[in-house]
Amino acid sequence: MDSTAVRGSRAGNVHLSRMSAGLFTSVSSSKVLFALWVLGTAVIESQGIPPAPTATRANGAAVRVTVKPDPVYVERSEIGQHLNFEFLLGNLTDQEFLLTGIEVSIFDDGGRLARRDFVNRFSRTSLEIPPRRVLRARQSTLVFNPFHSFAASVPLKRLRYEFAFGTDDGRVRHTSVAEVVPVLYETKTPLVLPVKGRVLVWDGHDYHSHHRRMDYTLPVFQNRQMTTNFQRYGYDLVLVNEQGVMYRGASKDSDDWYRGRPDENEAYFAVGQPVYAAGAGRVVDLHDGEADNRRFDPAEFMKRATAGSGNYVVIDHLNGEFSWFGHLKQGSIRVKRGQSVKQGDILGLIGASGDSLFPHLHYELRTGPGITGVEGLPSYFGGFRRVGSQALVGRGQLDTGDVVENR
Numbered sequence: 001m002d003s004t005a006v007r008g009s010r011a012g013n014v015h016l017s018r019m020s021a022g023l024f025t026s027v028s029s030s031k032v033l034f035a036l037w038v039l040g041t042a043v044i045e046s047q048g049i050p051p052a053p054t055a056t057r058a059n060g061a062a063v064r065v066t067v068k069p070d071p072v073y074v075e076r077s078e079i080g081q082h083l084n085f086e087f088l089l090g091n092l093t094d095q096e097f098l099l100t101g102i103e104v105s106i107f108d109d110g111g112r113l114a115r116r117d118f119v120n121r122f123s124r125t126s127l128e129i130p131p132r133r134v135l136r137a138r139q140s141t142l143v144f145n146p147f148h149s150f151a152a153s154v155p156l157k158r159l160r161y162e163f164a165f166g167t168d169d170g171r172v173r174h175t176s177v178a179e180v181v182p183v184l185y186e187t188k189t190p191l192v193l194p195v196k197g198r199v200l201v202w203d204g205h206d207y208h209s210h211h212r213r214m215d216y217t218l219p220v221f222q223n224r225q226m227t228t229n230f231q232r233y234g235y236d237l238v239l240v241n242e243q244g245v246m247y248r249g250a251s252k253d254s255d256d257w258y259r260g261r262p263d264e265n266e267a268y269f270a271v272g273q274p275v276y277a278a279g280a281g282r283v284v285d286l287h288d289g290e291a292d293n294r295r296f297d298p299a300e301f302m303k304r305a306t307a308g309s310g311n312y313v314v315i316d317h318l319n320g321e322f323s324w325f326g327h328l329k330q331g332s333i334r335v336k337r338g339q340s341v342k343q344g345d346i347l348g349l350i351g352a353s354g355d356s357l358f359p360h361l362h363y364e365l366r367t368g369p370g371i372t373g374v375e376g377l378p379s380y381f382g383g384f385r386r387v388g389s390q391a392l393v394g395r396g397q398l399d400t401g402d403v404v405e406n407r
Contacts, residue, residue: 060176063097063135063165064090067178069228073185074156075378077397081150083182084205084212084232084376089163090140095172099133101164104147108155115154117147120164135165142217148207156182185378187365189279189317192343192383193398193406194325194363195237195350197273199384200244202360203236204399205376211235211364224305225372230324232376234364235398239269239350244403246270246358257357265292268359270350272332275325275361277345278381281317285369288333290353305371309362310354313347314369321377322369326362327353 066088075082091097101120108114135141150156159180166173193199205211211234216226238246247267256263265271290296290310300307309326313333316322329351335341352359365379380395384406398404 060163060174062091062093062174063163063176064092065161065163065176065178066090067180069232069375071183072180073378074182075185075233075397076152077399079149080152081154081156083145083148083150083156083180084378085180086142086144087161087163087178088140088142088217089135089176091135091137094137095167096137097135097165097172097174098168099135099141099143099163100166102143102146103162103164105160105162106150106154106156107158107160109157111158115150119146140217142215144207144213187321187378187380188319189281189321189323189365190343191278191323191365191379191381192276193237193381193404194276194278194323194347195239195270195273195361196276196406197239197269198241198387199404199406200238200240200246201235201398201400201402202238202246204402205231205233205235206400209234209400211376220301223302226305228373228375230366230368230371230374230376231362231364233366233378234362234376237270237361237363238359239273240403241269260294263358265352265359268352270361271352271359272329273350274346275313275328275348275350277315277341277343277347278323278363278379279315279317279321280343281315281323281341283313283335283337283339283341284316284322285312285314286333286335286337287312288328288331288348290330292330292352292359294352294354294356294358296354308355310356311348311351312354315341315347316369320367322366324362324364324366327351327356327360329353 068086068088072083072085075084089099101118103118104116105113106115133141133143159182161178161180163176164173165176203209203211211231214229214231216229240246246269248269249267252263287306288311296307296310306312311328311330311333312324312326313328313335314322314324325347329349330353332349332351333347335347341347350359350361365377366374367377368374380397382393382395384393384404385391386393387403387405
């Protein structure tokens with residue numbers, strides 16, 4: 001499921017202000033779930049502490065740190081290495097604390113320190129730690145890992161995170177430590193991009209992406225027994241011209257997308273273009289019949305957890321990996337449940353169904369077909385060319401802002 005095709009940092013303030021005003025009704029879907037999923041850069045409303053984890057290597061008498069997901073994967077790109085995970089901080093006391101700092105120490109195979117970095121509320125303060133990240137008594141809060149990108153030369157063998165907490169007056173202080181041993185994930189399925197033409201990754205899964213910033217501790221998701229981020233490595237793909245514009249006609253104000261002001265779907269280059277199977281497998285789930293009106297009923301989410309994706313297809317690659325294709329055009333799906341597909345088979349057409357900011361394709365690789373207990377997986381694609389290069393990429397990573405040619 002995809003909230004909207006927009007980087008979380010660009011629209012979060014708009015939607016958070018509307019949430020605080022209580023405007024949950026009579027608004028487009030891209031003003032509801034999107035707002036819920038972008039809370040990573042704000043002080044998140046705390047939830048009750050879940051049962052003690054079984055796989056977290058952490059300690060701290062006052063605050064329990066849970067590393068999610070487990071395992072943590074290393075994703076490699078042209079510019080280095082990336083870690084996409086978060087911490088669930090559980091306050092075990094009857095006292096309210098502030099998160100005042102996070103320090104990471106990175107060790108090589110021999111246990112030698114290779115790199116150290118930190119953020120705190122007194123220096124190097126940024127979006128990673130808002131000025132008052134509050135941990136309420138006996139509650140838990142989700143914090144996204146602020147140390148996420150590294151040069152290829154950094155040996156990400158073992159990472160030791162030390163968290164500092166304290167009361168507002170500084171008289172009480174606590175620390176908690178968590179260790180992370182990342183694993184390089186090698187995509188099992190040979191994948192190609194599911195759309196052809198000049199493709200812009202409008203929103204990928206970088207640190208500020210709304211796909212990464214999904215807060216599954218919020219009640220709307222907890223009520224669906226969601227404890228993972230299935231769209232952790234998602235992509236919103238659009239077709240653009242050589243100037244990077246995705247539509248025909250007069251220039252558009254991007255604020256209009258967020259405010260739900262109508263425009264014509266047919267003005268977008270992507271509308272009606274084929275969606276191809278990224279890899280071979282079997283169709284295990286699909287849904288059709290939703291209008292291309294960029295909306296969905298939030299109440300439907302409680303009945304059908306995949307409602308935000310509009311019309312979609314899910315392929316099981318028969319190796320533990322599944323591909324999800326969302327926001328397809330109403331009535332365009334050409335496959336059936338149980339049908340075997342080859343890489344490159346047409347599944348349907350790009351549309352704007354469900355919780356879609358504008359016409360685009362949402363694609364993600366994941367561990368299962370639904371949303372409960374399903375995690376995202378890193379994905380690498382072949383057969384495309386990066387704009388500015390004549391070489392075909394045999395196997396490469398994409399992320400927010402990349403423009404490629406796929407023929």
